[in-house]
Each structure stands twice: as C-alpha cells, then as structure tokens.
Amino acid sequence: MKNPISPRFHVLWLSILLTIVSVSIVFHKRVNYGFPLTAKQAQDVWTVEAEISYFADNQPVKVSFSLPGESEGYRILDEHFASPGYGFRLIEPDTGPRRGEWTTREASGPQRIFYRAQFYKSSDIVPPDDTRPESIPEYARPYWEDAERLAVDAILSHVRSRSADSGSFVAHLAAYLNHANGDQNTALILSNTPESKPDASLFKKLLLTEGIPVRQVRGISLSEGRRYQPLVEGIEFFDGKRWIFVEPVSGTFGIPDDFLLWQRGGVSLIDLEGGLRSRVRMSVIRDTRPAQQLAQGRLKRDETLLMDFSIYSLPIEEQNVFKHLLLIPIGAFVIILLRNVVGIVTSGTFMPILVALAFQETRLVPGILLFVVIVAAGLGIRSMLAHLNLLVVPRISAVVIVVILLMAALSVLSNHLHLPWGMKVTFFPMIIIAWTIERLSIIWEEEGCGAALMQGGGSLFVAVIAYLVMSNAWVRHITFTFPEVLLLVLAAILHLGQYSGYRLTELRRFEPFLNKH
Secondary structure: OOOOOOHHHHHHHHHHHHHHHHHHHHHHHHHHHOOOOOOOOEEEEEEEEEEEEEEEEEEEEEEEEEEOOOEOOEEEEEEEOOOOOOEEEEEOOOOOOEEEEEEEEEEEEEEEEEEEEEEEEOOOOOOOOOOOOOOOOHHHOOOOOHHHHHHHHHHHHHHHOOOOOHHHHHHHHHHHHHHOOOOHHHHHHHOOOHHHOOOHHHHHHHHHHHOOOEEEEEEEEOOOOOOOEOOEEEEEEEOOOOEEEEOOOOOOEOOOOOEEEEEEOOOOOEEEEOEEEEEEEEEEEEEEEEHHHHHHHHHHHHOOHHHHOOHHHOOHHHHHHHHHHOOHHHHHHHHHHHHHHHOOOOOOOOHHHHHHHHHHHHOHHHHHHHHHHHHHHHHHHHHHHHHHOOOHHHHHHHHHHHHHHHHHHHHHHHHHOOOHHHHHHHHOOHHHHHHHHHHHHHHHHHHOHHHHHHHHHHHHHHHHHHHHHHOOHHHHHHHHHOOOHHHHHHHHHHHHOOOOOOOHHHHHHHHHHHHHO
16 A cells, blocks of 8 residues: 655645745746835936927828837836827837827928837846848949049958958948048048048948948937937947947947937938928936836736736725735744744734734834733733633623723823824734733633743734834835745745744753753
8 A cells, every 4th residue: 555645745845836936926027027126226217208390381291200119228118199289190010110100180380299208227138139131232232432432442441351250340440430540541431421520321331332231220318407419320230140239430339328229220210291391309307216116117018917916906005905914924924933943932823913013003112011001901900800700701801891991091191191102002903912811811820920921921022023024124025016925935834834843942951961961
C-alpha cells in the first residue's frame, strides 16, 4: 500500500505556487507600468504643446498633423486634441506615424489649433527597429551640380578609404565635415547650408549618394520653460541590421536622453487644405508628479483586466478602507511570529491586531494610556460583578456596558481637558476589550495576578510591535500598491503553521543545563 502524500508536501507546493503568482504580478506591474517600490518616488512629466497657425480664406479647411507615438525613452501619459470650432479624427495606420486631422466647414482669417501631450521618461525596453529598407534606386539618388558632384565624390572617397562599414563611414563623415578647416571641397558643399554648418538635409543627401539607406527624423529638446522652439531635425541610417540615430553636427550616435522623438520618415509634418502660411511652434514645460499616480494613469489608459479587477477601480472612499484592511494580514503574520516562534502569550489570538489598528488612530503613547486605563478600570468593576454570581452571558453584557460608559466618560473628560487624542478612545473595539477584561479576570482568579499581568502585558507588547510594523510607510505603500504581496505573506504563514519546534522563550529551561557544563 502506497504511503499518502504528506501534508508538508502539499504546503510546500502551495507555497511555491503562491510565491510564483505573487512575484509575477509584482514584476509585471513594476516593469510594464512603472509602479514604484517606495512611497515618495516622483517622476518628471513633460507637457509639450504644438500650436498650429495658418490663414484661412472662407472655405472648408482640413489640417493633418503628424503626432508622436511611444518611442525610446518616453511614454505618453495623456494627450488632448480638441480645438473650438473644429472636428477631430485620430488616424492610426498599421504602418507609419499617427496623424491628427482637424476639419471645419468654413474658416476665415488667422486660425490656431492646439495639440497637447504629456510625456514621462520610461525604462521600458523598446524592441529595435529592424525593418529592412528597400534598395535605393538610381533615380532616387540626389542630384548635384557639376562642381558639387566633384567635391562630393572627393569627400566620399576620402571618408570611404578610412572606414570599414556603414557605422564607421557615418562617424568619419561627420568628423570630416565638422573639422575639415580650409578644405575647398567641404567649403563648397557647406556654402548652401544655413550658417555654413552640416545639417540633416546635407547629411541625408551625402549618405544617399553613398548608397546608405537613411531617413529623416524630427524631435524636440526637452528643456524646461522654452516657448516657441522649433522641431529639431536629425537622421537615422541603416547599418545592415538596425536603424541608428546620428546627430549631424556632433556626429554622436544614439538618441539623447533629453530628446523626444516626434516623427520618423519622410512624411510631411503638416498638410493644409483650404489655408495659407501654416506654421508649427512648440512649447515645453516640466512638472513633477508621484510615480504612483503615473502608473495608475497608464494602467487606466490601457484599460487592461488588471485595472478592471484591481483596487484602483474602486471609488476613493473604498480605496481608503482597503488601505487599512490590507494591513491586517501583516499584523497577523507578526502575531504568528511572536506567538508560535518567540512564545509570547496573548489574551486572544487576534485581539492585538485590532488594538494595533486602534493605535493608528490614537497614536501609540496615547493609545497605550487609554488601553491601560480602560482595562484596569474594567478589571476593577469586573471583580465587583464576580460577587453577584451572574451567568456568563449577562456578566459579559454588563462588562460591555461598563466599557461603553468608560469610553464615554473618557471622551467627555478629554474634551474638557482639551486632549483631542482622548476623544479617539471610541476606535478601540469595545466587544474585544470586554472579552479581554473577562478573560484576564478569570485568569486572575484561577492562576493569580502574575499570570494575568503577563498575558495582558504580552497582548499589549504584541499590539505595539504590530502597530510599529503596520504603520511603517513602506509597508503601507507596498500592501496597497502591490496587494498581491499578501500571497507571499500567506505562503509564509502556511509554513509557520507547521512549525512545532521550541519557542525562544522556552529555551530558558535549558539554562541550568548549560551552566552545569
């Protein structure tokens, strides 16, 4: 006959399952949504506003504007499209950038349309863009005048001889254009650029002439408080495996940390039908917000099941209730440790948790004073009731009434003495306090004053420890932000439930044996 599976084995695998589920949900919320591990963690939010202005001439108008998407380093928190008097349509094609389309039946005179978006920095891993470009046909190669052609051929030949691949070619080309002082070929091709310096358009033409796939990108530098700044143009080239951003002036590779990528490819930034003289001006401002708020906002925007079936979907009032309820398992874990492992005796199993919750409203020292006064006074009155030979239920009911009257008297007295903490005595669970008084009275009668004081003092000590843990700011943040952590607490409690070894307070019994040897 086979031996049945041990309950310890079941507990082990159940604990492993709970741990895997808990860690997986925490990891998902932390990595994919940015939920913070600390309560005071804050994050910068950049508000970028695009002002589109143009002149209309009494006819239907359609404005199509390229919109940013989530790209390397930054995520969209919120965006607004509305402009008075215009209809709006968001176009999200399968390929290519998003575009916003504003339309109106008739417009006249100067017009302004606004697009506003909020971005925050994210460490999410964005897969590299490895879409392989088509080969550049001969007719798509840039056209150069005869003199420029000779200068370009000389520059490209010089750079080509000192490079090994596309990446090194681009790096050497940028360095050559920026530091070739006195070179006639470089001076000739730079004479047609603004300020006679390399720019994105020139870089793009040179790389296309060399046969390197390249695309133009636009972005904005996130500098606080800057109004009416233009979009910065850069380029990306394909090195055979992926697209790489390069800054034409400095020749540095990679998107800068303060650069918000707005548009990729050669698609126009703005298309205007029914108007003239269109212009786009950008403004940037920075704000600081709690990381918790940003994570909840993104979770809500994605409309996932995690949001629909989470505490964050509840009204604020219910969320505040759960902030306290989610701390009870932490208090239970503390009590199990102190009772089953340390060996501290308490009056009732979970009475210290309720007292610890009351301490969070009264504060610790005032709460201890109120608890001691109520229990001491209740014990005195309970000893007088003992001489009346009442049955158990009427006696406990009488104790409950006495406790309520004591609480009322303490509240009135505290009000007259201008002690606001004394009026919070009502947060103590009166029924539990009454049962505690009854139990301590019985112990006093059967085992003596010392046993009653030890059990009452043990209960108060455990309540204080539970309060210190439950009132910790990090513990409160973790239990509310990641309630699935309570599955880890449950797994630990299941293991402690099978603990049958010595308690720490019992080890003193072996002290004579240790002294003898």
